[in-house]
Amino acid sequence: MAVLKRIAPGSAAKVGLVVYGFVGLILGAFCSVIAIAGMELIPHARLPFGRGIGMFAIVLCPIVYGIMGGIGAAIAAAIYNLAASWVGGVEVDIG
Numbered sequence: 001m002a003v004l005k006r007i008a009p010g011s012a013a014k015v016g017l018v019v020y021g022f023v024g025l026i027l028g029a030f031c032s033v034i035a036i037a038g039m040e041l042i043p044h045a046r047l048p049f050g051r052g053i054g055m056f057a058i059v060l061c062p063i064v065y066g067i068m069g070g071i072g073a074a075i076a077a078a079i080y081n082l083a084a085s086w087v088g089g090v091e092v093d094i095g
Contacts, residue, residue, distance in 0.1 A: 003088065003091055004084070007077040009073075012073040013070040016069040018066070020065045020068065020072075021063075023065055024063070024065025028061030031057040032054045033054075035057060039054065
């Protein structure tokens, strides 16, 4: 058994940024489809930007989710490191 005593916050932030950025891309696509469908179903809800506002979700969601996921992962790693210094870490079986 190996003991995981420390997680580098920078490394955790990079992984969190990529993972949550990918999740944001998927959710952004769903938000885009919903926004475009909603604009088609409600004729008086036309905006000056048209469908572009719904397509903007595909760009904005991965950026926002990625940044927030990276920050959250770095904070979680720092909290884990503090807790692991008190109790000794997590035992993992590698192999």
